[in-house]
Amino acid sequence: MHQGSRSSRTRSRGGREGALLSSTTHRCLSGFCPGEMAGIKALISLSFGGAIGLMFLMLGCALPVYDKYWPLFLLFFYILSPIPYCISRRVVDDTDSTSNACKELAIFLTTGIVISAFGLPIIFARAEVIAWGACALVLTGNVVIFGTILGFFLVFGSNDDFSWQQW
Known part of the structure; x- marks a missing residue:
């Protein structure tokens, strides 16, 4: 027809x-409605950002000059960083306009995890476990990956029709 x-x-x-x-x-x-296309484009660009960040992490580990895989422990930080905020979003009612202790605790824990992820490669480099060039590549990967995680929560964190909470 x-x-x-x-x-x-x-x-x-x-x-x-x-x-x-x-x-x-x-x-x-x-x-595809126009609103769905914007969500799909955002999801594709966030996936691309995550892939670029993981590429920098792998380059810091696997290049023949560096050849140490200790920075792969940062994958735990990447997995752990959104968990406190996701739990607090499920527990907390967003109708309250005042500050919430549960949400502030989640932001505090997330900040601690992110700072630890930036500190670990520096400690590895100062202890001469990894080279400083590998540290620079891993820190670049951290910036990209945590920026991608932040972008995910900014794009899909609102309570609209295309929200990550529906998944």
Whole structure:
């Protein structure tokens, strides 16, 4: 069925309802509404950012010049960093406009995890477990990955139709 017969059929229903139905079917004929495309583009760009960050981490570990895999312990920090905030979002009711102790504790724990993730490669480099060049690559990967995690919560953290809480 092509678009012309669909719009004429919706106009035959008459009134505002037919015009509203016509405009809705016209915008979403391809299967993707404009709001969904923005979410998909954001998800693709965040995936690309995560891949770039992990590439820097792997380069800091696997290049023949460095050849030490101690920085892979940072993967635990990447996994642990969003957990306190996700738990507090589930527990806390967002209707309260005042400060909440549970949310502040979650932000404090997340900050501690992120700072530890930046401190560990520096401690490894000062103890001469890894080279300073590997430390620089791992710190660059940290910036990219934690920026990607922050971007994920900024893009998908709102309570709209395309939210990560629905997953």
